[in-house]
Every structure is written in structure tokens, then in C-alpha cells.
Amino acid sequence: MDKAIRKTSELEAYLSREIIGQEAVIKPLAECFKYGWCHLSTPERPRGNLFLLGPTGVGKTESIHAVTKFMYGNPHTGILRLDMSEFSRQAGEEALINLLGAPGGKSVGRFERFLEENDEGIILYDEIEKAHPQLFTILLQQLDAARITLSNNRTYDLSNFFLIATSNIGAQIFQTAKHLSNRRLQQSLEMQLKERFSPEFVARFGKFDHEILIFRPLKPEHLRLIARKFYAQLLPQYRNTHGITVAGFSAELIEETLRTIDNTRNGARELRSSVERTIRGFMFELLCTPEAPRAGWLDLKTDETRQLTLLPQPDNTKEFYPCC
Numbered sequence: 001m002d003k004a005i006r007k008t009s010e011l012e013a014y015l016s017r018e019i020i021g022q023e024a025v026i027k028p029l030a031e032c033f034k035y036g037w038c039h040l041s042t043p044e045r046p047r048g049n050l051f052l053l054g055p056t057g058v059g060k061t062e063s064i065h066a067v068t069k070f071m072y073g074n075p076h077t078g079i080l081r082l083d084m085s086e087f088s089r090q091a092g093e094e095a096l097i098n099l100l101g102a103p104g105g106k107s108v109g110r111f112e113r114f115l116e117e118n119d120e121g122i123i124l125y126d127e128i129e130k131a132h133p134q135l136f137t138i139l140l141q142q143l144d145a146a147r148i149t150l151s152n153n154r155t156y157d158l159s160n161f162f163l164i165a166t167s168n169i170g171a172q173i174f175q176t177a178k179h180l181s182n183r184r185l186q187q188s189l190e191m192q193l194k195e196r197f198s199p200e201f202v203a204r205f206g207k208f209d210h211e212i213l214i215f216r217p218l219k220p221e222h223l224r225l226i227a228r229k230f231y232a233q234l235l236p237q238y239r240n241t242h243g244i245t246v247a248g249f250s251a252e253l254i255e256e257t258l259r260t261i262d263n264t265r266n267g268a269r270e271l272r273s274s275v276e277r278t279i280r281g282f283m284f285e286l287l288c289t290p291e292a293p294r295a296g297w298l299d300l301k302t303d304e305t306r307q308l309t310l311l312p313q314p315d316n317t318k319e320f321y322p323c324c
Contacts, residue, residue, distance in 0.1 A: 008034040011070055018066040020229070021222030022059055025052075025213040032211065033067055036162055046146045046158055047120075051205040052166045053189055054215030055174045057267025060166040063215075064124055078121035080114040084131040096132060101151035112150050120160035128165040129196055136201060139163075143204035165205070169196055174217050189214065218267050220258065226268050227254045228321055230275040235298070235323050238283055246310070249298040251319040253308070256300060282308040 012030035019026060029050070036047030052060040065075035072078040087095045101109035114121075125131065125139070142148050146159040170192035173185065180188070186208050193202050205211045218226070231253070235246040257278060261270045286292050296310035297320055314320040 004037050007071075008037050011067070014070050015063070015066060019059055019063050020225050021218045022063070022215050025063070025215060028210055028213055029063060029067070033071070033162065037071065044146055044159055046143065046161055046163045048162045049143055049205045049211055050162070050164045051202070051212045052164065052215060053170065053212065054168070055171040055217055055267065056168055057269035057271075058215040058218055059268065060215050061124070061126055062268075064122060064164055064166075068122060072121075078118060079124060080110065080118075080121070081124045081126060082110070083126050084128055084135075087132050087135060088130045089132050091132070096134060097151075099135075100138075103151050104153075108152075109150065111148065111156075112152060112154075115148075115156045122162045122164060123158070125163075125165040127168060129167050129169045136198070140200060140204065143201075169193065185214065223258055223261075223268065223271055224254055227257050227271055227275060230272055231279075231298075232321065232323050234275065234279055242283065242287065243294055244283060244286060245295040246298050246323055247296065248314065248320045248322040250300065250315070251321065252300050253298060254321075256306060278308070286310075 011034055012026060015026045015030055016023075032048040032050055035041060039047075041047050052063070054060055061081070064079070068077065068079045069075040082099070085091075087099050097107065097109065099109050099111055101107055101112050114123075123142075131139075138148060142158055142163055146161075147155050147157055149155045170189045173180075173188045173192070190208070202212075208214070231249050235249065238244040238246065257271070257274055260274045260278075282298075286294070293310050293312070296312050297314045299309055299311050299315065299318070299320075301307045301309050
């Protein structure tokens with residue numbers, strides 16, 4: 001227990017480094033996981049419940065992956081992430097069987113596989129507003145009593161798990177969020193939640209600013225920092241896989257990348273895709289040109305093509321960022 005307390009006491013500082021542009025949610029997010037991992041939550045309830053609201057691409061899911069990496073050493077260990085668009089009404093009964101298993105235990109669903117392999121962890125319901133109506137009845141049981149009964153007629157204890165839901169509901173409100181006070185924004189989102197979900201469902205999570213957290217649209221300065229992070233994470237991988245060593249990249253490349261996206265719609269998600277497309281295309285051209293340099297600093301050509309190029313040394317008239 002002492003080890004868990006020491007480790008989780010560092011969680012808030014870790015999330016402050018990992019989550020960009022969402023300073024208001026870091027403390028309550030960290031507190032939920034700190035208290036839960038130290039077994040300070042109510043007995044026979046989940047370790048913690050969180051409802052994360054905000055438009056797409058602002059860091060809701062990435063925040064939970066950051067927590068998972070901090071606690072388990074890997075963002076994909078100890079977590080069951082369920083994209084609820086896969087389990088919508090339109091997806092049909094077959095999708096529910098894939099999740100919950102076939103009646104009589106004739107086939108195993110994703111829930112059973114995860115719970116048989118893990119005695120603690122995180123269950124993440126991504127874009128919960130898209131879930132099949134039948135799942136909300138099951139969710140109420142999980143949120144309130146920390147248990148779930150699957151098609152194999154076994155009831156599983158979820159008191160060692162965190163239950164997290166994310167939602168893009170009210171996304172249109174955020175288009176004008178910069179003109180709204182925090183109070184008005186919260187009131188508008190509360191109305192949206194009441195229209196879409198039952199009062200019992202929302203009440204199971206808790207209160208705004210504690211268990212219901214609002215992720216704001218990202219500002220240009222946040223996207224610059226996120227783009228730097230994406231490039232710094234992606235470029236070093238090519239040294240091991242293809243023998244191409246990129247020591248760093250220019251601030252000009254960041255600005256060019258930002259011009260290629262519509263950050264008002266898809267935020268960091270579109271930014272990540274743009275970075276990946278840019279780098280993949282450049283690396284392919286290098287591989288097709290044997291005489292091209294395999295090491296240097298990434299920049300844009302000064303001609304009208306604005307294509308990527310590797311410089312032997314950074315241009316001292318520009319700002320460059322190292323990859324590590």
C-alpha cells in the first residue's frame with residue numbers, strides 16, 4: 001500500500017506533462033485515480049467513475065491512456081477500451097453478443113475475456129452516447145453496485161475497476177465556448193446530458209468538476225506543443241526500422257503542419273494524421289533515393305515547393321527542436 005501511495009502521489013505532475021491544454025481537468029482526474037488505487041473509494045463500488053465531455057480530438061481518451069501507462073507501464077495494459085459505435089443499435093444483436101457473450105455461455109464476449117484475465121484495471125466506454133440502449137441498463141448496475149452479470153450467468157465483481165465514459169455530446173456548444181463563462185458552459189452541457197441520458201445514469205457519475213469533467217477545445221498554442229510531441233515521438237522510430245536518423249525538426253515545419261488541418265473540428269486527432277502522412281511520404285522518398293542523406297535535421301525547402309529536406313546541421317537563423 002505504501003508503494004501505491006508513493007507512486008500515485010506523482011500522478012498529477014505526470015499528467016501535467018502529458019496532457020496539453022486541459023489544465024482544469026488534471027487535478028480531479030488525478031484525484032479519482034489516486035484515491036481509487038489507494039482503496040479510499042466506497043466499498044462495493046467501483047474504484048472510481050468518471051464522465052469526460054468535450055469535442056473530438058481534445059485528449060479525453062488520450063488522458064486515460066496516459067493514466068494507464070503511468071500505473072501499468074503500457075497504455076494498453078489493464079484497460080478494456082470499448083468504442084461504443086461498434087455496439088450501437090445499428091450494429092445489431094450480433095455486436096452485443098460480441099461484447100457480452102452468447103446466451104448460455106455458448107461463446108465468450110470481450111467483457112468475459114477481459115475480466116477473466118484481469119482482476120483490476122480500467123473499463124473505458126468511448127463515445128457512450130452511441131451505445132445500444134440495452135447497454136445502459138447493464139451500465140447502471142456497474143456504476144452503482146460494481147458488478148456485471150454476463151451471458152454465462154456469472155456475476156463479476158468490478159470493485160477493483162475504474163469505469164470511465166467519454167462523450168462528444170454537446171460538441172456544437174464548444175464552437176462558441178470561448179464566448180461562454182464556465183458556468184454557462186456547464187449549464188448548457190447539463191441540458192444536453194438530460195436530453196440524451198436518464199437522470200439516474202448521469203447521477204451515478206457525480207458532479208461537474210469532480211467526476212464529470214469538461215475538456216475544452218484546443219488553442220493554436222496547444223496544437224503547436226502537441227505537434228512537437230508527435231514529431232518528437234515518431235521520428236526516432238525510423239532510426240531502428242530504416243536506419244534514418246533525424247536529430248530534430250524546425251519550428252517552420254510545425255507551422256506548415258498546422259496550416260494543413262482544420263483544428264476547429266478534429267483537434268489533435270487530425271493533427272496526428274497530418275504528421276503521420278507528412279513523415280511517411282518523406283521517408284518513402286528517402287528510401288527511393290539511395291544517394292539521399294540518412295541523417296540530419298528536418299526542415300522545409302526554401303523554394304515554392306515547401307517540401308521536406310534533411311539538413312546536415314540546423315539553420316542558425318531558424319528555431320529547431322531536438323527529437324529527444
